[in-house]
Amino acid sequence: xxxxxxxxxxxxxxxxxxxxxxxxxxxxxxxxxxxxxxxxxxxxxxxxxxxxxxxxxxxxxxxxxxxxxxxxxxxxxxxxxxxxxxxxxxxxxxxxxxxxxxxxxxxxxxxxxxxxxxxxxxxxxxxxxxxxxxxxxxxxxxxxxxxxxxxxxxxxxxxxxxxxxxxxxxxxxxxxxxxxxxxxxxxxxxxxxxxxxxxxxxxxxxxxxxxxxxxxxxxxxxxxxxxxxxxxxxxxxxxxxxxxxxxxxxxxxxxxxxxxxxxxxxxxxxxxxxxxxxxxxxxxxxxxxxxxxxxxxxxxxxxxxxxxxxxxxxxxxxxxxxxxxxxxxxxxxxxxxxxxxxxxxxxxxxxxxxxxxx
Amino acid sequence: xxxxxxxxxxxxxxxxxxxxxxxxxxxxxxxxxxxxxxxxxxxxxxxxxxxxxxxxxxxxxxxxxxxxxxxxxxxxxxxxxxxxxxxxxxxxxxxxxxxxxxxxxxxxxxxxxxxxxxxxxxxxxxxxxxxxxxxxxxxxxxxxxxxxxxxxxxxxxxxxxxxxxxxxxxxxxxxxxxxxxxxxxxxxxxxxxxxxxxxxxxxxxxxxxxxxxxxxxxxxxxxxxxxxxxxxxxxxxxxxxxxxxxxxxxxxxxxxxxxxxxxxxxxxxxxxxxxxxxxxxxxxxxxxxxxxxxxxxxxxxxxxxxxxxxxxxx
Numbered sequence: 287x288x289x290x291x292x293x294x295x296x297x298x299x300x301x302x303x304x305x306x307x308x309x310x311x312x313x314x315x316x317x318x319x320x321x322x323x324x325x326x327x328x329x330x331x332x333x334x335x336x337x338x339x340x341x342x343x344x345x346x347x348x349x350x351x352x353x354x355x356x357x358x359x360x361x362x363x364x365x366x367x368x369x370x371x372x373x374x375x376x377x378x379x380x381x382x383x384x385x386x387x388x389x390x391x392x393x394x395x396x397x398x399x400x401x402x403x404x405x406x407x408x409x410x411x412x413x414x415x416x417x418x419x420x421x422x423x424x425x426x427x428x429x430x431x432x433x434x435x436x437x438x439x440x441x442x443x444x445x446x447x448x449x450x451x452x453x454x455x456x457x458x459x460x461x462x463x464x465x466x467x468x469x470x471x472x473x474x475x476x477x478x479x480x481x482x483x484x485x486x487x488x489x490x491x492x493x494x495x496x497x498x499x500x501x502x503x504x505x506x507x508x509x510x511x512x513x514x515x516x517x518x519x520x521x522x523x524x525x526x527x528x529x530x531x532x533x534x535x536x537x538x539x540x541x542x543x544x545x546x547x548x549x550x551x552x553x554x555x556x557x558x559x560x561x562x563x564x565x566x567x568x569x570x571x572x573x574x575x576x577x578x579x580x581x582x583x584x585x586x587x588x589x590x591x592x593x594x595x596x597x598x599x600x601x602x603x604x605x606x607x608x609x610x611x612x613x614x615x616x617x618x619x620x621x622x623x624x625x626x627x628x629x630x631x632x633x634x635x636x637x638x639x640x641x642x643x644x
Numbered sequence: 645x646x647x648x649x650x651x652x653x654x655x656x657x658x659x660x661x662x663x664x665x666x667x668x669x670x671x672x673x674x675x676x677x678x679x680x681x682x683x684x685x686x687x688x689x690x691x692x693x694x695x696x697x698x699x700x701x702x703x704x705x706x707x708x709x710x711x712x713x714x715x716x717x718x719x720x721x722x723x724x725x726x727x728x729x730x731x732x733x734x735x736x737x738x739x740x741x742x743x744x745x746x747x748x749x750x751x752x753x754x755x756x757x758x759x760x761x762x763x764x765x766x767x768x769x770x771x772x773x774x775x776x777x778x779x780x781x782x783x784x785x786x787x788x789x790x791x792x793x794x795x796x797x798x799x800x801x802x803x804x805x806x807x808x809x810x811x812x813x814x815x816x817x818x819x820x821x822x823x824x825x826x827x828x829x830x831x832x833x834x835x836x837x838x839x840x841x842x843x844x845x846x847x848x849x850x851x852x853x854x855x856x857x858x859x860x861x862x863x864x865x866x867x868x869x870x871x872x873x874x875x876x877x878x879x880x881x882x883x884x885x886x887x888x889x890x891x892x893x894x895x896x897x898x899x900x901x902x903x904x905x906x907x908x909x910x911x912x913x914x915x916x917x918x919x920x921x922x923x924x925x926x927x928x929x930x931x932x933x934x935x936x937x938x939x940x941x942x943x944x945x946x947x948x949x950x951x952x953x954x955x956x957x958x
Contacts, residue, residue, distance in 0.1 A: 326753055326864030330760050355753075355865070472906050475914055479868040481666075481858040482899055485659055489903045492655055509860045513766055527761030528861060639906060642914050 314553040315347035317375065319545075320368035322361060323354040324380035325478055331503035331522040332477070336379045336402075338523075339541025348549055358382030362389060369394040375552050377545070378402065381448070387411060398552050403448060405628075407559050414544060414562040416570040418522075419455035419627070420595055421537035423602045424573040424588050425519045426459020428534050429467075429497045431584045432517060436466050439490025439498045441483055441507055442473040445641045447629050449501045454634045455602050456499055461636045463587075470495060471639030480506040491516055497534065508532055517579070526575040533577045543569050563624065567596040603627055608635035650780070652908075656900045657784045657893075661792060662857065664896025666691070666867070668795050669850030670874025671881060671888040672802055677843030678878055679806060680836050681819035681947045685741025686726055687847050688871025689748020694719040694851025696752040699862040702764045702855070712791070712852045719848020720841050722748065727840040731833065734951035745871070753864040766860045767791065789857055791849075798846065802885045815839050819945030822952040832952045850874065873921070880921075880928040882943045895921045 321340050325333040333354065344350050351373070356364050361383045368376050369390050375398045378387045384404040391399040391411045399411045407413055429438050438460060440453050457469045470493060472486045479502075487498045487507035491514055499519040500507045505528035511518035512532035520526070520536030544564060551557035564570040573592070576585055594600035603626075605616035610633040616622060622630070633639070647655070670687050677684045684690075694715035702711035722744065729740040767789045775786040785796075806812040815835055817825045822832045854866050873895055881887035902917040932943045 328753065328757050328760050328864040330863055334760065470907065472903050473914060474903070475918065476868070478865070480861075480863060480866055481663065481854060481868070481870070482903075484858055485663055485899060486903045488659065489900075489907060492904075493907045504859075504863055505861065506859045509763065509766075513860075528763055640911075642906075 312553055313347075314549055317549055317553055318349045318351075318371075318373045319343055319375045319377065319549060320371075320373040321350065321352035322356050322364055322368075322376070322378045322380075322383060323352060324358065324382065325355060325503060327352070327354050329478060329503050330505055330525065330528070333379070333503075335522045335539045336377070336541050339545045340377075342542030343545050343549055346546060346549070356383075358386075362386035365390045365399075366393070369397050373397060375400060375548065381446075398548075398557055400548060405561070407561060409559060412548075412557075412559050412562065414548075414564075416539045416541075416544070417563060417565040418537055418539055418571040419451050420566040420602055421571045421573045422452045423455040423459040423462075423595075424592055425499065425535050425537045426456040426461075427463050427588050427591060428573075428576075428580055428584060429456070429499060429517075429519060430460040430462065430464035431587075432534060432580065433460075433464065433467055433497050435494050435496045436464065436468065437494040437496065438467060438469050439487065439493070439495030440469055440471045441486045441490070441498065441500045441502050442471050442639075443477050443502045444475060445473060447631060450633065450641070451627060451630050452501050453637060454630060457634050457636045458602060458607060467636070469637050471633075471637060473639075473642050474502060475642070476502070478503045480504040483507050484510040487511055487518070488514075505529065517577075520575065524575040526577070530577070533575060534580055535573050535577070536575045537571070538574050539571050540569055563628075565595075566592060609633070610635055610637055652904075654780060654783050656897060656904055658787070659900040659904075660893050660897035661784060661788060662896065663899045664892035664894075665792050665795050666850040666853040666858070667870055667874050667877060667895055668889055668892035669798070669853065670847045670871055671877040671892055672795075672798055672885055673843040673846030673850065674874055674878035675843075675881065675883050675885055675888055676802060676806075676815070676846065677840045678948055679819050679883055679945060680815050680839030681822060681945055681950065681952075682727070682730060682836055682840045683737045683741060683949050684723070684726060684744075684840065684843060684847075685738060685875060686723070686744025686748065686844075687741075687874050688867065688869065689745035689752075690719045690722060690844055690847040691748075691851030691854075691867045691871040691874075692752040692865070693722050693748045694848030695854045695866050696756045696851075696862055697848070698852035699756075699759070699764065699855035703759075703762060706765075708767055708790070708856060711856065712849055715848045715852035716845040717848075719851065720845040723841050723844025723847075724837075726844070727837050730951065731836050731840065734953065737949050737951075749865065756862050756864060759862045761861075763861045764855065767857045791853055791857060794849075799885045799889050806885065816945070819947055822947055823954075826952070826954060832954075836952070847871070847874070876922065876925040879932065880925045882928065882932060883945060891921075891924075894924070 323333045327337040340350050377400045379402045381403045387401045401413050403415050404413045460467050474482050474486050483502050484506035487510035497517045498507050498511050500521045505525045508518040508529040512529035517534050518532045524536045526533045601621045603622035605620045606618040609615045697718040698711040698715035701714040726740050726744050729735045730737040769789050772786040776782040818835045877891040880891045898917050898921050902914045936944050
């Protein structure tokens with residue numbers, strides 16, 4: 287019997303040795319991570335920021351692959367292809383990949399799927415996003431101080447809660463220091479259409495705006511502002527290089543810190559489904575690239591507000607503030623819950639413009 | 645700050661001309677090519693190739709003339725492949741054109757990868773003497789940049805060439821009845837090659853307009869589908885350079901209005917305006933087909949899309 291037991295132990299040990307990677311946890315360097323991008327990595331904005339995160343993982347020794355410009359309609363094939371090649375983590379980085387991610391995840395229960403900006407989870411599917419609205423709020427403060435015409439333009443991409451949230455946070459930032467300023471919105475109905483974004487910036491400046499902020503992916507609006515001697519605020523990545531004399535600041539996403547966290551969790555075998563929405567305290571989002579025209583005084587005020595947000599003494603969506611039509615949205619001493627912030631579908635007071643109706 | 649209605653319309657039209665110009669170059673290129681009987685669905689790819697080439701040349705030389713010339717040259721060289729495949733090898737023009745677009749999109753993205761964050765000085769507007777003082781018209785058409793003026797000249801030259809010269813008659817005949825041209829001793833090969841490559845060069849210049857004027861930087865997929873608009877506008881323009889101009893500015897105005905109407909009280913759905921030029925294109929296609937069928941005026945080149953087989957047809 288003793289011999290048999292020894293054999294049994296040996297067999298178990300061998301089995302563990304082969305499958306042991308998941309039992310004992312493996313080194314982060316043995317991980318394979320795949321990224322699905324909706325745009326080109328050279329967009330200088332959204333996809334570019336995710337690719338910086340991927341490069342961060344690569345530096346840590348993780349093997350990574352990516353496919354760029356994957357249409358949302360074709361994503362299921364691309365995601366499945368990665369899953370078949372035994373990738374440990376698959377990051378799908380566009381809202382539109384929501385259903386294809388879940389479908390493939392159900393076919394490959396061993397792999398971990400992380401879907402950015404979505405809301406549907408499963409046993410092996412988590413969602414994640416950064417509270418870039420906090421950084422948008424801070425850029426709003428800069429704009430509120432810097433505007434002379436008290437008209438600030440925003441280029442809207444698509445009228446979805448994510449973008450409405452960002453425009454609201456920006457406007458609350460502007461009005462927290464300059465209650466007379468107005469924020470005008472133009473929708474381009476595209477994430478990425480550089481020449482149209484530039485034309486939208488021109489339209490806003492013709493209408494009196496002296497600062498243009500964007501929710502789209504390219505730097506065309508910043509360039510248009512620079513051409514006319516006006517100011518602009520970048521989105522997703524630091525856009526200083528594109529228009530150094532116009533660039534006030536950019537609200538950015540640093541995915542690297544989050545991707546590192548997830549990779550370590552998966553490697554250690556401790557990863558669990560969650561809906562992560564990290565804030566400015568984690569470094570996932572920040573305000574960066576202050577232009578020379580932004581005085582030390584303004585920077586200090588912005589940093590002070592940032593510290594208050596980190597210390598949870600101040601919340602971007604804290605009352606009192608009104609809806610666009612002047613009716614109260616949140617009362618003094620109250621604040622919006624995460625769910626309310628996530629699904630916000632109205633503009634706050636100070637925004638000029640409407641949500642397009644089809 | 646208050647602008648009158650007329651001033652507002654002028655501002656919209658100034659921007660319509662700017663937004664329409666790259667599409668105009670593309671449409672002109674398509675008109676030349678299709679008049680000779682060869683469809684070019686590679687325009688989106690060619691525009692991207694032209695845009696990247698011009699940006700790189702401008703970045704390193706600072707010269708707009710060199711940049712635009714290089715865009716035309718490189719786009720022309722890429723179009724040569726299309727000509728080779730569908731004129732000499734008589735492969736499907738549709739498939740070859742689509743391949744050219746995929747090639748152009750891919751190769752420009754690959755080669756332009758390292759240009760993130762780099763910019764060039766934008767082309768400034770030039771006020772033309774005398775012409776710019778014409779009320780309204782002057783402000784809309786004659787206070788633009790040099791490439792816009794070049795597009796006016798291109799329209800005039802192509803118009804004259806196609807309809808008032810022997811060469812133009814020959815080019816158009818290649819699109820109508822290449823076998824007849826062949827029988828009277830004209831080289832279908834030479835004319836079609838020339839028309840397709842010159843057309844491709846025009847498309848390349850259209851692509852150059854993006855980094856030279858509209859954005860000042862290169863970014864992957866910079867043209868965002870304008871090449872496809874040009875493909876549609878060739879039909880809308882009934883294969884005519886003058887109507888191409890009208891169509892391109894109409895499309896430019898649709899973009900400009902989509903944006904600027906949002907700032908005033910007139911509420912027209914931006915989705916409707918985005919769709920509007922395409923509806924017109926479909927209507928134009930229907931009209932062209934009906935007219936062709938009635939044999940009154942043939943607007944669509946009769947041999948469009950057909951490869952020429954010497955002595956094998958008819």
